[in-house]
Amino acid sequence: MNSKIIDRREHLLGGSLSLSYSEPLHIVRGEGTYLFDVEGRRYLDCVNNVCHVGHCHPRVVRAAHEQMQRLNTNTRYLHETVLNLAERLSGKLPDHLNVSFFVCSGSEANELALRLARSATDRRDVCVLEGAYHGSTGTLIELSPHKFRGTGGFPAPDHVHVAPVPDGYRTAREVPPPSRAAHFVDLLETTLSQAAARKRPxxxxxxxxxxxxxxxxxxxxxxxxxxxxxxxxxxAVAVADEVQTGFGRMGSHFWAFERQGAVPDVVTLGKPIGNGHPLAAVVTTRAIAEAFDNGMEYFNTFGGNPVSCAVGLAVLDVIEEEGLQEKALATGEFLLAGLRSLQRRFEILGDVRGAGLFLGAELVRDRETLEPADSEAQRLVEYAVQRGVLLSTDGPGRNVIKIKPPLVFSQADAERLLETIEAGLAG
Amino acid sequence: MNSKIIDRREHLLGGSLSLSYSEPLHIVRGEGTYLFDVEGRRYLDCVNNVCHVGHCHPRVVRAAHEQMQRLNTNTRYLHETVLNLAERLSGKLPDHLNVSFFVCSGSEANELALRLARSATDRRDVCVLEGAYHGSTGTLIELSPHKFRGTGGFPAPDHVHVAPVPDGYRTAREVPPPSRAAHFVDLLETTLSQAAARKRPxxxxxxxxxxxxxxxxxxxxxxxxxxxxxxxxxxAVAVADEVQTGFGRMGSHFWAFERQGAVPDVVTLGKPIGNGHPLAAVVTTRAIAEAFDNGMEYFNTFGGNPVSCAVGLAVLDVIEEEGLQEKALATGEFLLAGLRSLQRRFEILGDVRGAGLFLGAELVRDRETLEPADSEAQRLVEYAVQRGVLLSTDGPGRNVIKIKPPLVFSQADAERLLETIEAGLAG
Known part of the structure; x- marks a missing residue:
């Protein structure tokens, strides 16, 4: 049925773009937490964190349309929209994070964060966590073990230092839970001091x-x-990459770093900020912004244009007016409880974790060896899509079921998701 | 009048963002070739090549609105819009350039072009032209002498090789015009062979x-x-950066590289492709796309989404249906003739050049020494904006008046621009 469009795609687009599911979906419409294919079949979207306030939210669409009719130009002219968005973002962040830069993608945001940090420290070496993905530019692929450790990868470049990811389930079972944070901080300190010892601070x-x-x-x-x-x-300058986790998804907090009590020097924002519109941002301190302001202009052709910023403001409005952070908290807790209940029944469900509507369910073949149940996870995802529920896998073992739906995901949606996972695991 | 908004901007945005004109403009509306400030004052826009088919073109706005209401998601699902846009772009390019990748900005396009070329050659060294600007990421700033030679700059990194820009006016007056292409090609060959000799091919x-x-x-x-x-x-892989020059702006050709009879392996497209919407693309050969397809997925969250692609298709439709390439040719020739006539009357107008609606007028204090008339160029730009005409300067000497308006720029607009430049030079 989809063979003609798949054939066109193979001819017209690069093969390194991937398609989800063994039978790719030809999606033509989105609404709320639902996607619809060309045959009119409806799918419950449990994976697209980009369409944060729901696919095609009318308020966001209207804001874009109104501004597109009026003006779409660059930041070399004065405009209030970019200032209003900067003010709203600063208002959501700790007081010291009060200078904003607007760009077009999470990759551009992380690229700019690196430039800011380099200006402030005059150092080029970067430390990231094992398994991280920070973007698609050459520099960011080099900072993404998720990419460079995988197929088509390469050894970590000399300026890239990888600290262990603080994965208590998989790598610190021998450490008592109350000591695990200190355990992983010690490992980070070792990475940092080894780098310094090699004259690569x-x-x-x-x-x-x-x-x-x-x-x-x-x-x-x-x-x-x-x-x-x-x-x-x-x-070092501490950069919190909130591209996937920000804007209320955590439920308990607006930003994931807040849930950890962390104080970043720079935060990078992307995906949900524009509900799918190409918008992203970097927010930093006055001191770091001033170190960067060394006489070289920073210009981003599309970044901070009035349409993108009107979209960003509408997304913030919807999050607040529809209480989506609170909704993420309630629905997320319901989902977590449901998944934990399944975990007691299904040995393969080795771990259930996360917060709000950013959850993971790790499938293992053995709860002692933790052997990744990758093909089983893939089968569960394929089972779910056949039943109209969209999931995906991630993690180095490809055995973690990711749950990160639009925040308008309802209790009923959560029940349906849990039933589908239960049936998939039972079947 | 604008002091309050300027003050807010200084507090909320990074200082490395610049504002145009000594009295910055508070622009709130755009239509065709005109921008309007908050007081309702109208400005003839002669510089914004991004809003290629005219500010807020209703057809482009409608295409975006219709698609935003229906679906905006990523390329991991099948969708026809991205394929239609890829097909249309390939149809406008030489046959061998037939594989497209969609991204969000010219910077992302050039970043991806570098990744493609590295995969194909397994070499990391890059040669660019003196004075070039290719984007705002860390890697691209290092490949942009326009940036790294200027304030806040740095020495060219080891992997960056800079060949002389083929500027016949300023650096090859001693060479007879018919020999100038060969002269600059020789200089490029020297750069390439010196790099190879240093084991940096x-x-x-x-x-x-x-x-x-x-x-x-x-x-x-x-x-x-x-x-x-x-x-x-x-x-080496030959990459034509068409981010500023593509989509009919040349008048005589759809792409600037065609006007030079050049055959690129990769082209990068940006600014005008979405009339201000954050969209950009890379088009390359099957062989290069396959070398890149080494098992590492390339994914761009917003790149190739249905809204961006619907916008890209609408821009191509408008260019064709309104005959904008032909219009650029006619208006551009009229402008060039008018500028050349002014050049005969005003000694300071040292050179007039370009094609279609991508023109430059170089101001010099002395036609022999070619001393850049930078403050005079700046004064002319300020004179023009006072009279409601938007221009800007560029070039290493900041003495080149840039003319690159939306392609809907009319004969009457061109006459007004010429009158303004004439009065400014006379004044």
Missing amino acids: IGTFLAEAMPGCAGQIDPPAGYLQQAFQVARAAG | IGTFLAEAMPGCAGQIDPPAGYLQQAFQVARAAG
């Missing part, structure tokens, strides 16, 4: 507060707080 | 067919054709 520590591609890892409480302190003590 | 030759930030340079006819051949003979 770290200028940037770049980390997600809840590492996504590493397998929806939920670090031990307080890890990132201490990690940022340790990195700063070593002279 | 070039993997990528990245060039604009009509270098913009270098000062709207119009290379001697055939330069880029030979330059790409020479680069390829040295084992």
Whole structure:
């Protein structure tokens, strides 16, 4: 049925673009938490964190349309929209994070964060966490073990230092839970001091507060707080990559770093910020912005244009007016409880973790050896899509089921998801 | 009047963002070739090449709105819009350029072009032209002499090789015009062979067919054709950066590289492709796309989404249906003739160059020494904005008046621009 469009795609687009599912979906419409294929079949979307406030949210669509009719130009002219968005973002962040830069993608945001940190420290070396993914540019692929350790990869370049990911389930079972944060902070300190000993002091520590591609890892409480302190003590700038986790998805907090009590010097924002519109941002301190302002203009052709910023403002409005952070908290807790209940019944469900609507369910063949149940995870995803529920896998073992739906995901949606996972695991 | 908004901007945005004009404009509306400030004052826009088919073109706005209401998601699902846009772009390019990748900005496009070329050659060294600007990421700033030679700059990194820009006016007056292309190709060959001799063979030759930030340079006819051949003979991939110059702006050709008879291996597209919407693309050969497809997925969250692609298709439709390439040719020739007439009357107008609606007028204090008339150029730009005409300067001497308006720029608009320049030079 889809063979003609798949054939066109193979001829027209690069083969390194991938398609989801063994029978790819030809999606033509989106609404709320649902996607619809060309045959009118409806899918419950449990994976697209980009369409954060729901696919095609009318308020966001209207904001874009109104501004597109009026003006879409660059930041070399004065415009209030970019200032209003900067003000709203600063208002959501700790007081010291009050200078914004607007760009077009999470990759551009992380690229700019690196430039900011380099200006502030005059150091080029970067420390990241094992399994991280930070973007698609050449520099960011080199900072993404998720990519360079995999197929078509390469050894870590000399300026890239990889600290262990704070994965309490898989790598620190021997450590008592209350000591795990300190355990992983010690390992980070070792990475930092080894780099310094090799005359490669770290200028940037770049980390997600809840590492996504590493397998929806939920670090031990307080890890990132201490990690940022340790990195700063070593002279590095601490960058929180909130591209996947920000904007209320955590439920308990607006940003994932807050849930860890961490204090970043720079935060990078992407995916959900524009509900699918190409918008991203970097927010930093006055001191770091001033170190960067060395006489070289920073210009981003599309970044901060009035349409993108009107979209960003509408997304913030919807999150607040529809109480989506609170909804993520309630629905997320319901889902977590449901998954934990399944975990008691199904041996293969080795771990269930996360917060709000950013959850992971790790499938293992043996709860002692933790052998990744990758093909089983893949089968569960394929089972779910056949039943109209969209999931995906991630993590180095490809055995973690990711759950990160639009925040409008309802209790009924959560029940349906749990039933589908239960049936898939039972079947 | 604008002091409050300027003050907010200074507090909320990074200081390395610049504002145009000594009295910055508070622009709130755009239509066709006009921008309107908050007081309702109308400005003839002669500089914004991004809003290629005219500010807020209703057809483009409608295409975005219709698609935003239906679906905006990523390329891991099948969708026809991205394929239709890829097909249309391939149809506009030489047959061998038939595999497309969609990204969000010209920077992301050039970043991906570098990754493609590295995969194909296994070489990391890059040759660019003096004065070039290729984007705002860390890697691209290092490949942009326009940036790294200026304030806040740094020495060229070891992997960056800079060949002389083929500026016949400023650096090759002693060479008879028919020999100038060969002269600059020889200089490029020297750069390439010196790099090879230092065991740093070039993997990528990245060039604009009509270098913009270098000062709207119009290379001697055939330069880029030979330059790409020479680069390829040295084992490099030839990348044409069409981010500023593509989509009919040249008038005589749809792409600037065609006007030079050049055959690129990769082209990068940006600014005008989405009329201001954050969209960009890379088009390459099947062989290069396959070398890149080594098992590492390439994914761009927003790149190739249905909204961006619907916008890209609408822009192509408008260019064709409104005959904008032909219009650029006619208006551009009228403008060039008018500027050349002014050049005969005003000694300071040292050179007039370009094609279609991508023109440059270089101001010099002395036609022999070519001393850049930078403050005079700045004064002319300020004079024009006072009279409601938007211009800007560029080039290493900041003495080149850039003219690159939306292509809907009319004969009457051109007459008004010429009158303004004439009055400014006379005044």
